[in-house]
Amino acid sequence: MQYKKNFYQIKSNDEIFERIIKEKETIGYYNLPFSDTTEIKEYAKTVKQKDIVVIGIGGNSLGTFAIHDFLMHKENSKKLHFLESTDPIDIQRRVKKIDLDHALFIIISKSGTTIETISILKYISSLVTLDSQNTVCVTENDSKLNAYAQANSMKTFEIPKDVGGRFSVFSPVGLLPLAILGLDIDxxxxxxxxxxxxxxxxxxxxxxxxxxxxxxxxxxxxxxxxxxxxxxxxxxxxxxxxxxxxxxxxxxxxxxxxxxxxxxxxxxxxxxxxxxxxxxxxxxxxxxxxxxxxxxxxxxxxxxxxxxxxxxxxxxxxxxxxxxxxxxxxxxxxxxxxxxxxxxxxxxxxxxxxxxxxxxxxxxxxxxxxxxxxxVQINTYDQPGVEAGKIILKKKLASK
Amino acid sequence: MQYKKNFYQIKSNDEIFERIIKEKETIGYYNLPFSDTTEIKEYAKTVKQKDIVVIGIGGNSLGTFAIHDFLMHKENSKKLHFLESTDPIDIQRRVKKIDLDHALFIIISKSGTTIETISILKYISSLVTLDSQNTVCVTENDSKLNAYAQANSMKTFEIPKDVGGRFSVFSPVGLLPLAILGLDIDxxxxxxxxxxxxxxxxxxxxxxxxxxxxxxxxxxxxxxxxxxxxxxxxxxxxxxxxxxxxxxxxxxxxxxxxxxxxxxxxxxxxxxxxxxxxxxxxxxxxxxxxxxxxxxxxxxxxxxxxxxxxxxxxxxxxxxxxxxxxxxxxxxxxxxxxxxxxxxxxxxxxxxxxxxxxxxxxxxxxxxxxxxxxxVQINTYDQPGVEAGKIILKKKLASK
The missing domain is CATH 3.40.50.10490 (Glucose-6-phosphate isomerase like protein; domain 1)
Incomplete structure (x- = not known):
């Protein structure tokens, strides 16, 4: 008699707990509560601009938006803006509300190749000169966005490689804009x-x-x-x-x-x-x-x-x-x-x-x-299902 | 041999079409496209206020919100506000943005007994005198809200009895605020x-x-x-x-x-x-x-x-x-x-x-x-499931 199987058992709580403890070694968000926030707070104090513009999409904006939405009665006089959609009418409605010459732009992308973020970055660059005085980048240490920041002597904050976008709100992705808005990130x-x-x-x-x-x-x-x-x-x-x-x-x-x-x-x-x-x-x-x-x-x-x-x-x-x-x-x-x-x-x-x-x-x-x-034995931290559409889009754009 | 059943067959398209034609006699929304909009347009022309405040919840605001959201680039200089939640911080955030002394209030409720709407109406009444100059009601002809409007010589627009809230956007519920905002309701x-x-x-x-x-x-x-x-x-x-x-x-x-x-x-x-x-x-x-x-x-x-x-x-x-x-x-x-x-x-x-x-x-x-x-043979137009919570709430409030 032979026996072959293709199913899994739901593990016991103890087994899951052990897995989570092991996961903690390679998945960064678990350890974000223990980050040093000094640099963020120091930088936040220096920001004079009233209009704070987050250019980032998905995990790069949703967490900040959530906390901002919940606490904005506590904030100082600064105003937070988000640019993320490629909808042309939406972009223009939002840009109209920003005093571009006196705004701080926070560009957030792990890689620097997010199509929405870079398209908007290009558009904003055509309206106002982005430089070390009005722009800061939040990105991975060796990303293209980091190289862009370096080339323009812009301040950068690091997204740790092992922290995924939707788990990144307690990294500089969320902490930087929220600190600038006057919230107590500690x-x-x-x-x-x-x-x-x-x-x-x-x-x-x-x-x-x-x-x-x-x-x-x-x-x-x-x-x-x-x-x-x-x-x-x-x-x-x-x-x-x-x-x-x-x-x-x-x-x-x-x-x-x-x-x-x-x-x-x-x-x-x-x-x-x-x-x-x-x-x-x-x-x-x-x-x-x-x-x-x-x-x-x-x-x-x-x-x-x-x-x-x-x-x-x-x-x-x-x-x-x-x-x-x-x-x-x-x-x-x-x-x-x-x-x-x-x-x-x-x-x-x-x-x-x-x-x-x-x-x-x-x-x-x-x-x-x-x-x-x-x-349920999945990879909780990736998103392979969205790649297919991106590849098709790239082909469409290349053939244009 | 006996046969008893408790199931239904999915009807043919023709049978459904016949039912819909019959339904059209008693369900009002089907015929809203043929309404006379003269009175709404005449009234809209007379509105001088810049801040237009809709006090209404659910079907009394969602349709207007949807069309406003989609078309607001086409509007004139008026600004639309919605008051609907009982969240105290949300109410105050929204009220702060309204120039109360120069606003038009549109109170929308079929019955005039919607708890959120009347609670907010009471609150607004304590901040500014509501009268025939700054308030208009959209309601059923024999409702309590209508009686309130009559007692204060306020202009009213009728919600037909056979038009339910979530199907009412093309009645005065939606048409009135949208016409005031300058959209072409025809x-x-x-x-x-x-x-x-x-x-x-x-x-x-x-x-x-x-x-x-x-x-x-x-x-x-x-x-x-x-x-x-x-x-x-x-x-x-x-x-x-x-x-x-x-x-x-x-x-x-x-x-x-x-x-x-x-x-x-x-x-x-x-x-x-x-x-x-x-x-x-x-x-x-x-x-x-x-x-x-x-x-x-x-x-x-x-x-x-x-x-x-x-x-x-x-x-x-x-x-x-x-x-x-x-x-x-x-x-x-x-x-x-x-x-x-x-x-x-x-x-x-x-x-x-x-x-x-x-x-x-x-x-x-x-x-x-x-x-x-x-x-699927349901009543598409009622909402009996939400009554239980309302009855419990009434009891809680009465015992307070």
Missing amino acids: KLLNGCKLVHDSFFAQGEHYSNIMEKARFIVENKNRYNINVVFSYSSLLEGFNKWYVQLWGESLGKINKNGTKQSFTPIGITGPVDQHSFLQLIMEGKRDKTVTFVKIADFKDELTIPDITIPALEELDYVNNIKFKDLINMQADSTIEAIHNLKDIPYDVITIQHQDEENIAKLMFTYELITSIVGSF | KLLNGCKLVHDSFFAQGEHYSNIMEKARFIVENKNRYNINVVFSYSSLLEGFNKWYVQLWGESLGKINKNGTKQSFTPIGITGPVDQHSFLQLIMEGKRDKTVTFVKIADFKDELTIPDITIPALEELDYVNNIKFKDLINMQADSTIEAIHNLKDIPYDVITIQHQDEENIAKLMFTYELITSIVGSF
């Missing part, structure tokens, strides 16, 4: 550290993250959609970052040639109660739902005690703080889903709207992504 | 009419829409995710509108008690080539993909003929127009997906970035939604 890293230490000491974060990842993996064919339902408009950027992290990391063919099935969706409450919620409640049970709540918005805005003639019916909202209303809306939706009994959900509550809390949330999601990837 | 309706007439005369649009809806329905359990991949940043608003239309209309329990499984996702190219595309290419085959392209952006922005030292490798983009680059990116992605042979996709090309074209796209999607709903 507090960001501190948030990461708290999660890192608890996870690797197999503390509270370890059990939560492991349990969640295992559930998602064991039920992946039944629940092939993973919804994040964030109850704050400020988390819309986080949602977009999550979609990239999850989709691009886990959308892979695994060791056994099986295409994986984790599809991320990010929605926002209460607005999407008027959109996607109906589908969660009465659609097919193919979704897990993770609620993200902010425990205390630290904001006292209150619905005034006004009776509006003809609209008295809603006087029961009078004197309620908006922060309590939105959290009651979240709790009511959670309760309604709980009552259905057949939708798997969890609730992540972050304490405040500050650097530490957003970093904890994001670093936690990075770890969950790594662990799900490890469970 | 051209919008004209775009709808072209699709309407072709569909009901069983012309080109009939065959395309029918075929698409039937494919989606027949394969719904295999492909439970319907991705719209729009190749223009200007279609991000359309994507959001699509997610509501599709999710809330089709996320239903059908006649036979079966939960339906159509999950909408909206992504944008080329940005999401760096995010979601990997998942489409190598993830489980659980998605249909619809590409939306703009044939001619009518914009000549060109990548300048600049050689950047160290970055010469990308000189092949020199002299390419951005509109050609983005369309070549779209075509390359389509070709890469085509080559895989096992991902169902279609491509919708809209000609220009103008009123008629966005309306054609949106009205087409409304029809597809209706037909998918008719095929």
Whole structure:
């Protein structure tokens, strides 16, 4: 009797933990919380420009956008702009809002061969002279973009080779623009550290993250959609970052040639109660739902005690703080889903709207992504599926 | 012998067409293209305010947002604002950008009992006196909001009772703010009419829409995710509108008690080539993909003929127009997906970035939604699943 196999077993939590510890030696993002931020902070202090323009796409902008979106009430007077799409009307709309002669340009690309980034760089170069005074590059040490920076005596910050784009927000990719905007990047890293230490000491974060990842993996064919339902408009950027992290990391063919099935969706409450919620409640049970709540918005805005003639019916909202209303809306939706009994959900509550809390949330999601990837035996950190389109594009452009 | 059954047959196209013709008698959106827009246009001319503030949520804002997003390069000098979330920090960020003393407020709610809308209305009322000069209401004829408007001699525009929120963009809900912003609303309706007439005369649009809806329905359990991949940043608003239309209309329990499984996702190219595309290419085959392209952006922005030292490798983009680059990116992605042979996709090309074209796209999607709903025998136009959460919220608020 012979026996041949082409399938894998879902490993035990201990085995996965061992793999992650081994992975930590070659995958750089795990260690970003322990980076030295001195150089970034020193440089940030010298920036006089008001308009800060990030030229970078995908992982080079989404993380910064997420944290900026969440914390921009804390920033100084600088204004952050992103240039990433090749849509001509979008580019011009955005450029119109920038004072080009008094802007700082942050060019971000690991390689310096990202077609969107370099096309926009060329366009901007035709409008304003880029030099050591108004341009800084964030890139790998031996990249073409680095050579460009050197040739123009521009300041550079390094993206470590072992840190992939969608895991790079806590490298200079995110830290540099965020520091310039006046955010406390040490507090960001501190948030990461708290999660890192608890996870690797197999503390509270370890059990939560492991349990969640295992559930998602064991039920992946039944629940092939993973919804994040964030109850704050400020988390819309986080949602977009999550979609990239999850989709691009886990959308892979695994060791056994099986295409994986984790599809991320990010929605926002209460607005999407008027959109996607109906589908969660009465659609097919193919979704897990993770609620993200902010425990205390630290904001006292209150619905005034006004009776509006003809609209008295809603006087029961009078004197309620908006922060309590939105959290009651979240709790009511959670309760309604709980009552259905057949939708798997969890609730992540972050304490405040500050650097530490957003970093904890994001670093936690990075770890969950790594662990799900490890469970299903894929390479979480590459993106081979996007190469085919790039090759076709190059041919099209060459033949033009 | 006895025979009992609890299942349905997918009807023939002819039967569905007959149902839709019958539905047209009671579902108002089909006939919106033929509305008289005189009153809206007359009113719009009288608006002197620069800041136009829509207070409304879900279907009361998403369609306007989508068209605004797509066409705002064509608008006059007015600025459109939306207030919809109960997030206190979001509200204050948005209110800060409005010149309250010189703004026009458009309050939109079918009933006048939408909790987000009325809470924000109360808050705004505490900041500025709302009266016939600065406020207009869009609502049902016998609603509480209408009574409020009457009591304050405010101008009102009617939402017909038989037009649901997510199908209301071509009623005064969308037409009023868009006309005030200077868009040609007759051209919008004209775009709808072209699709309407072709569909009901069983012309080109009939065959395309029918075929698409039937494919989606027949394969719904295999492909439970319907991705719209729009190749223009200007279609991000359309994507959001699509997610509501599709999710809330089709996320239903059908006649036979079966939960339906159509999950909408909206992504944008080329940005999401760096995010979601990997998942489409190598993830489980659980998605249909619809590409939306703009044939001619009518914009000549060109990548300048600049050689950047160290970055010469990308000189092949020199002299390419951005509109050609983005369309070549779209075509390359389509070709890469085509080559895989096992991902169902279609491509919708809209000609220009103008009123008629966005309306054609949106009205087409409304029809597809209706037909998918008719095929699977659900009520496409209600949203019973969101009631449970509202009832819980009311109880929580009452006990406070």
